[in-house]
Amino acid sequence: MTDLIGQARSVEDFGAVMGKAMAGERPHHKPYECPPEGSPADVFITSWAKSGTTMMQQMFHQIRTAHRGGDMDFDDISRVVPWDDTAYMLDFDMTVPQRAQPRGFKSHREYERLPEGQRYVITLREPKETYVSMYRFFNGWQLERDAVSMEDFWPLWLGGGPGGCDYATHITSWYARRREPDTLLLDYTWVVKNKEETVRRLAAFMGVDLSPESEALVVERASREFMVEHQDRFDDAMMCAVLEKRCGISADSDSTKVQASGSASKILPASVAEKIDALWAERIAPVTGHHDYSTLAQSLN
Structure with a gap:
């Protein structure tokens, strides 16, 4: 190709990059199909962007393969727990047989845009932390490093990632379903601090019995340390290949989803923090009855 555009240097450039990534034929793509009647319901891991989705994909996959010693024989966690939102972009067949039961899929969508009658696992995260984490993730990969300021990143944060939705839509949708038996809704920070209990809850939700x-x-395999050590499995390898081929963004760019340290909201510019607070007050507090994320998380924990 002679029209590769490389990393974006502005929010507008980012739109052009995504347009190039979506262009062209997709001969292998097949959309998601619900399981046949009588089969176990699928599990959608559908946290918002930078809210623990990759960690929960890994935990889910290791739980369902634990009876044979787990499974790390993959190049991209989203190859074995496919990402429904990007399947067309990646030319991915969503009907391909999975390595174990139940079937699992990744998404960043709200309940209303997911297939009905399945099971849903969601970890929620404090919005300012997601902003910092998402900026760190895109800065140096799809965005040329430091070309877009944290303040100017706002429209990309609102987008919620490929195929996703805005933060307020996501959190209000899933909070409303917190007591539904088909939904496992957890706080990301609680999960990080309580991995053992999370594994037990998720295994029970999946219908899998685990030995000690x-x-x-x-x-151990869902720990930050293990995932950092094996970060080449969690760096969006399939997405990197598409972006290199169609956009000219090097597959060697920093795309890892497993950051060696957490994202502290204290580094967020005051102007961005104020926008997030206003978003919460206008759209989330009236629906949930919680004036901030901390009190909402406490109601889950």
């Missing part, structure tokens, strides 16, 4: 040895294996 299998539980320990899953906890």
Whole structure:
């Protein structure tokens, strides 16, 4: 190709990059299909962007393969727990048989845009932390490093990632379903601090019995340390290949989703923090009855 555009240097450029990534034929793509009648319901891991989705994909996959010692034989976690929102872009067949049951899929969508009658796992995260984490993730990968300021990143944060939705739509949608038996709704920070209990809850939700040895294996493999050590499995390898081929963004760019340290909201510019507070007050507080994320998380925990 002679019209590769490389990393974006502005929010407008980012739109052009995504347009190039979506262009062209997709001969292998097949959309998601619900499981046949009588089969176990699928599990959608559908946290908002930068709210623990990759960690929960890994935990889910290790739980369902724990009986055979787990499974790390993959190049991209989204190859074994496919990302429904990007399947067309990646030319991915969503009907391909999975390595274990139940079937699992990733998404960043709200309940209303997901297939009905399945099961849903969501970790919610404090919005200012998601902003910092998302900026760190895109800065140096799809965005030329430091070309877009944290303040100017606002429209990209609002987008919620490929196929996703804005933060307020996502959190209000899933908070309304917090007591539904088909939904496991957790706070990201609680999960990080309580991995053992999270593994037990998720395994029970999936209908998988874990031995103490299998539980320990899953906890270890879902740890930050293990995932950093194996970060080449969690760096969006399939997305990187598409962006290199169609846009000219090097697959060697920093695309890892596993950051060695957490994203502290204290580095967020005051102007951005004020916008997020206003968004919460206008759209989330009236629906949930919680004036900030901390009190909402406490109601879950």
